[in-house]
């Protein structure tokens with residue numbers, strides 16, 4: 275192998291190494307982005323769950339089961355829930 279060819283081989287190896295490093299960097303950055311998006315989604319889900327719990331869930335005064343606030347009476351025991359809803363709203 276003459277000197278010029280050896281130099282060319284080293285150059286190509288350096289280029290391949292450089293490209294490999296770029297690929298690794300991009301993969302790491304994509305993974306970081308995925309992790310950030312995942313964390314944001316978890317935060318969002320938790321925040322939405324809080325809102326839903328606050329706004330859409332009341333407890334039957336008689337049987338203590340969770341009810342939709344749209345219900346006028348408990349589907350489990352039949353207790354009218356208007357009074358309980360008023361108490362929760364106060």
Ligand SMILES: [Zn+2]
Pocket residue numbers: 334335336337338339348349350351352353
């Ligand atoms: Zn009930």
